[in-house]
Amino acid sequence: MVNIAVMGYGTVGSGVVEVINTNGAIINKRAGNEINVKYVLDIRDFPGDPIQEKIVHDVDVIINDPDVQIVVEVMGGIEPAYTFVKRCLEAGKSVATSNKALVAKHGAELLSIARDRDINFLFEASVGGGIPIIRALNSCITADEIEEITGILNGTTNYMLTKMFYEGADYDEVLKEAQDNGYAERNPEADVEGYDACRKIAILSSLISGQQVDFEDIYTEGITKITKKDMMYAKAMDMTIKLLASSKRHDDHLHAIVAPALLGREHPLYNVNGVFNAVFVHGNVLGDAMFYGSGAGKLPTASAVVADVVDEAKHLHRNIMTMWDEEKLSLLPIEDTCKRFFVRVRGTAEERKAEIEEAFGPVQIISIPELKDEFGFVTSTMTEREYQKNAEKFADIIHMIRVED
Amino acid sequence: MVNIAVMGYGTVGSGVVEVINTNGAIINKRAGNEINVKYVLDIRDFPGDPIQEKIVHDVDVIINDPDVQIVVEVMGGIEPAYTFVKRCLEAGKSVATSNKALVAKHGAELLSIARDRDINFLFEASVGGGIPIIRALNSCITADEIEEITGILNGTTNYMLTKMFYEGADYDEVLKEAQDNGYAERNPEADVEGYDACRKIAILSSLISGQQVDFEDIYTEGITKITKKDMMYAKAMDMTIKLLASSKRHDDHLHAIVAPALLGREHPLYNVNGVFNAVFVHGNVLGDAMFYGSGAGKLPTASAVVADVVDEAKHLHRNIMTMWDEEKLSLLPIEDTCKRFFVRVRGTAEERKAEIEEAFGPVQIISIPELKDEFGFVTSTMTEREYQKNAEKFADIIHMIRVED
Numbered sequence: 001m002v003n004i005a006v007m008g009y010g011t012v013g014s015g016v017v018e019v020i021n022t023n024g025a026i027i028n029k030r031a032g033n034e035i036n037v038k039y040v041l042d043i044r045d046f047p048g049d050p051i052q053e054k055i056v057h058d059v060d061v062i063i064n065d066p067d068v069q070i071v072v073e074v075m076g077g078i079e080p081a082y083t084f085v086k087r088c089l090e091a092g093k094s095v096a097t098s099n100k101a102l103v104a105k106h107g108a109e110l111l112s113i114a115r116d117r118d119i120n121f122l123f124e125a126s127v128g129g130g131i132p133i134i135r136a137l138n139s140c141i142t143a144d145e146i147e148e149i150t151g152i153l154n155g156t157t158n159y160m161l162t163k164m165f166y167e168g169a170d171y172d173e174v175l176k177e178a179q180d181n182g183y184a185e186r187n188p189e190a191d192v193e194g195y196d197a198c199r200k201i202a203i204l205s206s207l208i209s210g211q212q213v214d215f216e217d218i219y220t221e222g223i224t225k226i227t228k229k230d231m232m233y234a235k236a237m238d239m240t241i242k243l244l245a246s247s248k249r250h251d252d253h254l255h256a257i258v259a260p261a262l263l264g265r266e267h268p269l270y271n272v273n274g275v276f277n278a279v280f281v282h283g284n285v286l287g288d289a290m291f292y293g294s295g296a297g298k299l300p301t302a303s304a305v306v307a308d309v310v311d312e313a314k315h316l317h318r319n320i321m322t323m324w325d326e327e328k329l330s331l332l333p334i335e336d337t338c339k340r341f342f343v344r345v346r347g348t349a350e351e352r353k354a355e356i357e358e359a360f361g362p363v364q365i366i367s368i369p370e371l372k373d374e375f376g377f378v379t380s381t382m383t384e385r386e387y388q389k390n391a392e393k394f395a396d397i398i399h400m401i402r403v404e405d
Numbered sequence: 406m407v408n409i410a411v412m413g414y415g416t417v418g419s420g421v422v423e424v425i426n427t428n429g430a431i432i433n434k435r436a437g438n439e440i441n442v443k444y445v446l447d448i449r450d451f452p453g454d455p456i457q458e459k460i461v462h463d464v465d466v467i468i469n470d471p472d473v474q475i476v477v478e479v480m481g482g483i484e485p486a487y488t489f490v491k492r493c494l495e496a497g498k499s500v501a502t503s504n505k506a507l508v509a510k511h512g513a514e515l516l517s518i519a520r521d522r523d524i525n526f527l528f529e530a531s532v533g534g535g536i537p538i539i540r541a542l543n544s545c546i547t548a549d550e551i552e553e554i555t556g557i558l559n560g561t562t563n564y565m566l567t568k569m570f571y572e573g574a575d576y577d578e579v580l581k582e583a584q585d586n587g588y589a590e591r592n593p594e595a596d597v598e599g600y601d602a603c604r605k606i607a608i609l610s611s612l613i614s615g616q617q618v619d620f621e622d623i624y625t626e627g628i629t630k631i632t633k634k635d636m637m638y639a640k641a642m643d644m645t646i647k648l649l650a651s652s653k654r655h656d657d658h659l660h661a662i663v664a665p666a667l668l669g670r671e672h673p674l675y676n677v678n679g680v681f682n683a684v685f686v687h688g689n690v691l692g693d694a695m696f697y698g699s700g701a702g703k704l705p706t707a708s709a710v711v712a713d714v715v716d717e718a719k720h721l722h723r724n725i726m727t728m729w730d731e732e733k734l735s736l737l738p739i740e741d742t743c744k745r746f747f748v749r750v751r752g753t754a755e756e757r758k759a760e761i762e763e764a765f766g767p768v769q770i771i772s773i774p775e776l777k778d779e780f781g782f783v784t785s786t787m788t789e790r791e792y793q794k795n796a797e798k799f800a801d802i803i804h805m806i807r808v809e810d
Contacts (some may be wrong), residue, residue: 019548019690030547030727124545130691132545139544140529140537142435143424143711268697271676276693285424286535286708288681289698292673293691303691306548322435 002031002313005039005062007084008075009051012098012125013040015302016072016309017051027306031313038068059084063091070312072305073097082106089113089121094316096308098125098301104199108212108326115319122308122321127200128153130300131293132307133279137207138322144283146208150246150404153200155275155295156184156191157223157243161260162273165240170228183275193222194243194258201245204279205256207322208247211329213256219334221259230399232368233344233376239264242272244404253332261404262342335385340403342366344376346396353377359390374398381405407436407718410444410467412489413480414456417503417530418445420707421477421714422456432711436718443473464489468496475717477710478502487511494518494526499721501713503530503706509604513617513731520724527713527726532605533558535705536698537712538684542612543727549688551613555651555809558605560680560700561589561596562628562648566665567678570645575633588680598627599648599663606650609684610661612727613652616734618661624739626664635804637773638747638781644669647677649809658737666809667747740790745808747771749781751801758782764795779803786810 006013017037020027028034039062040054059080062068071088073095075081081102085095089110097103103110103123114121124134128151137146152158156178163174175192178184190196202215223243234241239262247256263270268290272278277295282288294300311320345352349365356377357363363377379387391397411418422442425432433439444467445459464485467473476493478500480486486507490500494515502508508515508528519526529539533556542551557563561583568579580597583589595601607620628648639646644667652661668675673695677683682700687693699705716725750757754770761782762768768782784792796802 022690023548023550026550027548130688131694132541135545136537136541139716140540140712141708142715143428143432143708145428145431271673283535283708285427285704287699287702287705289536289696291694291696293694297692299690300692303546303548303688307545310547311544 001034001036002069002316003036003038003067004070004072004309005041005068006037006072006074007041007059007062008073009040009042009044009046009055010074011298012074012301012305013072015298016074016305019299019302019306027310031310033313035309035313038065059087063087068093069316070094070096070309072309073099073102074305075099076101078102078105085110086113089117089119092117092119094120094312096122096305096312098123098305100126100196100199100203104202104215107203107206108324111321111323112326114321115323118317118319120312120315120319120321122311123203124308125301125304127203128277128279128291129293129295129297130303131277131279131291131295132304133204133291134207136281136291137204139320141281141283141286141289144286146281146283148246148248148282149204149208149279150244150269151201151204151279152242152269152272152277153197153245153279153295154191154243155277156188158272158277159183159275161223161226161241161243164226164228164231165234168228168231171224171226192224194220197243197245198258201247201256201258205247205254206324209254209329210322210324211327212324213254213329213331217331218256218258223260225399226260227399229344229371230401232371233342233366234262236366236368237262240270241401242269244269250332250337254329255332255334255337257334257337259402261402263404267404335388336383338381338383340381340405341379341387342376342401342403343379343391344374344398345394346374346398349375359393378403406439406441407474407721408441408443408472409475409477409714410446410473411442411477411479412446412464412467413478414445414447414449414451414460415479416703417479417706417710418477420703421479421710424704424707424711432715436715438718440714440718443470464492468492473498474721475499475501475714477714478504478507479710480504481506483507483510490515491518494522494524497522497524499525499717501527501710501717503528503710505531505601505604505608509607509620512608512611513729516726516728517731519726520728523722523724525717525720525724525726527716528608529713530706530709532608533682533684533696534698534700534702535708536682536684536696536700537709538609538696539612541686541696542609546686546688546691546694549691551686551688553651553653553687554609554613554684555649555674556606556609556684557647557674557677557682558602558650558684558700559596559648560682561593563677563682564588564680566628566631566646566648569631569633569636570639573633573636576629576631597629599625602648602650603663606652606661606663610652610659611729614659614734615727615729616732617729618659618734618736622736623661623663628665630804631665632804634749634776635806637776638749638771639667641771641773642667645675646806647674649674655737655742659734660737660739660742662739662742664807666807668809672809740793741788743786743788745786745810746784746792747781747806747808748784748796749779749803750799751779751803754780764798783808
């Protein structure tokens, strides 16, 4: 029997217990051992709930019990999660977590403690919910240099952008609706400003580079400025707008960015709608691959956490996770990256095309019949530096959105 | 150093050598050991090619060399591959293969030999080329009961159906074009009759059920009867036609089938076009997931084979693959499975709707203005047995295609 402790009995924690109860027989068969939930750590009590008999309020009960071999951390946030996880690892217990903030900030250190003790620190659920993208990078796509990872990593914003695209709704409407039906939090900042996606792409970037990518270094732009009018232009171009979190290799450098982007129909991420997440991967021999699934939600997230528990039960005294060094990776500055840019300006194309092309070079004009006093254009490929330099000449740029080619 | 031997220096075999040469540094890091190609078995010689110094013509050189720990089998076909692989495993060497025919027929036995010897028999490349679907089922989605796997598992037919859908071309035209540009073989039977997809879904069905699913038991219908007119109806219904290979759980039974199916836009496989493959998976706690990538081709297939080699190098004396028993699984007979059916008949809907609804119950009529002397209808959900019984009353059914809901 392998005894586990679950730290945090919120949505994901109760999901973990539910998944183990529901699929116990097949999970035990795959783990080659019986998985038993011995403790659940929570500050609350759950009188009347069968979980109550396993509830403990003191993390030391878990840390000091030599029978506990695996600890699930699903409390979220940096503290006390970081202190608890570190102490568990130092006590020789493998840890499985869904905590992206913890992994993005302290992943390198926690992986290194686990490796030193021949145990495991796994975090499949921290990126892409139920999509097995961490395991895909760690144990599946092992013959390739990964040249690109681009993902739709936040379900809330993808739900909102999908509604805006298909229903022509405006940002404030869909945010309110998403909040009303529980897809967005009352304080939606972490989602709509791109902070959540940023931590996730930092984790993926660290994994593929083998070095620490600090999320603070990643240029991050949310969806708060995307409007109904932007979506009208997207449709006119037969494109859509998605919040992409992306990490691309340029020679020896990685370029990481979180920002809304215009995507064409032929892009594998074009059709990823609603609360679904997906991750596109390009390997130098594999070519293109994509992984798609539920990026959040109680049971999909718990499914990923329990898959980590199964792996840890199968490898109780054997480290299986790719490390990344604590040494920090310098990302390619955004100014040096190349893209096409979609830009909306005031006036009409007839009046202004010459002036715009003088600054930006040849552009493709997009006019929307319903929008009389503005139009859009798409530049050819240039660096962000060139774009910014050219854009400074125009005081009336309404909005710029990058184009993902 | 881990010495490997490659049996077969055809497209995939030379790809394996190329991938190891190209990405050697990162592959060795992930394997935790240097991977060295010691022998290449082929009946041919390759004078002037650097590979020549590794060429051997006698499999016994490989089997009798205790330094060879991993053997890659990429010859294809049942014999002599089966005999060679079995002898390698019995000699204590792990085997990685891309050979779907071998795995579908002898997988259970070869897995059992590997388990008895604490070595591995891996076959990631046998299904879905570079898509890591075998590893996803074996080591990623381990907390779930898999309730459905539905895949586009054959790139040749998907290329043809994509051309027929988007370009309105007819079957013979696209087959000829696919043959001319190397996407289809001169004898295309294995692809267009669905035999290739059938072996692949047999492997996936065996893996998720843990028992032997014989490919001969799977109802298999190819794409040879799909016409330009069928695609016109699909478009009119805002659907497309794909060759689906599917395995679904109904209570304690699996139902497996390979057949063309009408798919709606909201289905994750709708947009899988060209030579790409994809596998849709539904887990009881994970929900929906999809894996997408290059289903064939020299380097994507070699990428999957080399990933198996990396896993085998990491687990030289430890069996990591889920077994399936040799005991045969009885599939749910196709007659007992339920679907909606799209049917084309002669005449006009006005004249014939009453007669059709008397037999099939309420139907949805689809008429195509260009097709004056025929029309189509979609039944409500019924068993194949009921459909067949009703269809017997009509001598003039032009074509029936199942609808995937």
